[in-house]
Amino acid sequence: MASTTDVIAAPAPAPAKPPKRPPARKMVAWLDPLTLVKTGIRSAISATIGKQADRRLLDALAAPDVKPCDVSVDAAGRPRQELWLDYVSDLGDGWNSTYAVAETVARPSLTLRDETGATHETRGGAVLVFGGDEVYPDASLLAYEERTLHPWTCALRGQRPPPHLFAVPGNHDWYDGLVSFMRLFCQGRTLSGFETCQRRSYFAAKLPHGWWLIGTDMQLESDVDQPQVSYFQELAKQMGEEDRIILCLAEPAWLVSQVRPKEGRSYLENNLDFLEEQVFGKKVSVFLAGDLHHYRRHANPEGRQKIIAGGGGAFLHPTHLPRKEAELADGFTPRKIFPSPQESQRLCWRNLGLVVSNPRFGVLTGLLYMLLAWALSVNLGGANVPQALGLVVRTALSNPGIVLISTLVILGLMGFADRRFGRWRWLVGLLHGLLHLTAAFLIAWGVSHLMGSLVDLPFRSLGRDMLSAALIFVGGFLAGPTIMGLYLLLSLNVFGAHPNEAFSSLAIPDWKNFIRLHIDKEGHLRIFPIGLRRVPRAWKRGETAREPEWVADPRDKRATPPALIEPPIVL
Known part of the structure; x- marks a missing residue:
């Protein structure tokens, strides 16, 4: 019989078994009747409320300061000699596609081969930009957590220091009146390993060597509100004569009217013209946009770039439309499309199944x-x-x-x-x-x-x-x-x-892409468009703390490594 001083140890709880596979979310089935009804109702409500009460007006009153985020210096306040940035747009859909992009971006370095066979060394960005439509099919805190933050948190685990995160809202982010977006990205919190500093749904960040990163908010009506215009006008006064801008947009105004004609699209084009001509002048060297879920680049003889890179995780959009592009302003001509129009036309045959x-x-x-x-x-x-x-x-x-x-x-x-x-x-x-x-x-x-x-x-x-x-x-x-x-x-x-x-309707998870940018010690900007031809379908848990939580299962032989869509563009 045990004495009163004896202690009977309780059995230690059995360690929880790690899951054999990630809690994968399937890609949104856009022909699912329930999804169509739910998204249609949320879209109609958001459009109605957005016309009557613009959330951006309240946010401008709450955060009147126009001081940009300064990432031209490091955490110790020393000027950066160079800087790497990553741009990912149209993410937060299915696990396989979203996580494949996130895991690729999270790697400390990438050795990439271009179509000529040349290899290029790149590093993970100290700045990460979510370029619009951060979740599908509509915004809520739960949807952001499950479809966006969880995959990215798993990917960044132990890989490298958390990047500074900036986010551009797209129309899907506006479906709850931008409430969830503002809570997650605009309150200066450390968010699932990310450092956030923007206070409004649009932002400005000062980069090394006279470069600036600008993000706009076009809302559901494709319109730039007056407080936003005033914000950028004040910001332009802080720029030097030789400064240059990387402008992030939720929609590619230069092409979307040809691919997706809608009433009121002229507002979007007029907004871009106003920002470019009346606010920033010709300082904008690079236009980055998502909304169309593929890669497409236009350039003009001056070397200015207009790039669509909406391949962060959402379904693929076709590239064989328009069949013949109307001439763009300022001499911009098409330079590269991924996937090719021929491949896009072939993929369309999947509709028979x-x-x-x-x-x-x-x-x-x-x-x-x-x-x-x-x-x-x-x-x-x-x-x-x-x-x-x-x-x-x-x-x-x-x-x-x-x-x-x-x-x-x-x-x-x-x-x-x-x-x-x-x-x-x-x-x-x-x-x-x-x-x-x-x-x-x-x-x-x-x-x-x-x-x-x-x-x-x-x-x-x-x-x-x-x-x-x-x-x-x-x-x-x-x-x-x-x-x-x-x-x-x-x-x-x-x-x-x-x-x-x-x-x-096809919910194709492959043909993903993102943009990696590098400002070097001389102030030159190099643009690396990175593509994933086929994303992995099978995953296993990372075995060490230096690996992401999930890594591609090597038994998935059809998955392809990341590669450059085209040789780097140098500005």
């Missing part, structure tokens, strides 16, 4: 086809196709329910049709809708014939009806997405329409 990438959309079309067949409530088993079609037409005309459903389908697809079709838009939507209705009729006719051949089997009436409904659902599950995929394929590859829908 839309049911695989968007199974929930297949559930929607399966239910719709089943509903149409139920509304018919007619036996087609004993009729051939012409007879069945006549029977369907007569039944439909006498059934208000099926007329209503069919009309809603056709009107919905007319509204869905891209305005790039011009005056043929309504006809295209009509034909698309009629194709779905025809498919529903043929599936119902085929199931009726099949049920007719099973008449001698011991099925009860209820069981026969349930089997018929299940077969029609399966037919709609397969046919609906296939028809939609064919429609998107032909629309983009033949008519140059629906570029966003045709590629967002």
Whole structure:
């Protein structure tokens, strides 16, 4: 018997087993009906509120100081002789794509090979810029944590000192009125290993050798507000005559109107012209923008650069649109596109397998086809196709329910049709809708014939009806997405329409990119566009404290290492 002085030690708790795989979030399924409804509602609410109450006005009153963040000196206050920066835009989507970019950026150094075979040594940036749309599909603290901060925190673990973080808000960041964005990036906190110093949704940072880093906020209306204009006008007074600017924008005004025509896009172009001509003059040497999820560079004879680099983790956008670019101002001409237009056109064929990438959309079309067949409530088993079609037409005309459903389908697809079709838009939507209705009729006719051949089997009436409904659902599950995929394929590859829908539906995680910049000791700026042809799909835990939390599993043989998209650009 133990004495009262004896201590019975409690058993030590078993150590928690590390997870075998990261808590991966899949890429956003943009044809998922629930995602479409949720995002559409958030977008409509944000647009309505944004027109009535601009959050930027309140933030300007709360932080009136126009003193820029000074990263031209190190932590000890000594002037930096050189500086490395990283620019990543359109991130916070699926784990594989977002983490692959984050892990590449987080490495202390990268040895990169360009298309000529030459190798270049680069270092991880002391400054990191998130260039817009930091999370998908819409902003919230939980979404930022799961889709953006967690992958980047895992990637930076033990790699190198945390960088100074700046963030440009995109339209997806504005979907909650910019509330989450301001809490995370604009309160001067140490955020998951990042050092933040910006106080507004736009920012200015002083860099070595007369370089400046400027980030703007165009809000949902693609407009620069007056306090922001005043901020940059005061900032311009602090710049020297020979100073140069790297300007970060949420949208590429020089091209977005050709790729994504919308009403009001002229505001975006006018804002850029105003900043460039009336505020900063010709000091802007490099324009950086995301929003379009690929890499595309324009340059003019003076050496000024306009670069789209929206490959931080979101789905790939097509590069074979526009087929022929309109001439840009100031002599800017296209220099490089990644992936190539030919590769982009080939990738579009994946839309024929839309049911695989968007199974929930297949559930929607399966239910719709089943509903149409139920509304018919007619036996087609004993009729051939012409007879069945006549029977369907007569039944439909006498059934208000099926007329209503069919009309809603056709009107919905007319509204869905891209305005790039011009005056043929309504006809295209009509034909698309009629194709779905025809498919529903043929599936119902085929199931009726099949049920007719099973008449001698011991099925009860209820069981026969349930089997018929299940077969029609399966037919709609397969046919609906296939028809939609064919429609998107032909629309983009033949008519140059629906570029966003045709590629967002595919959720392609590959062909990622980011920009690494280096200001050297002589004050020259080198731009390294870095691409990931195929991101890893398999990960294992890092084994040492000097590794990120997750590293690519070497058994994933198809993953490709980072490489330069083109040789470095020197300014």
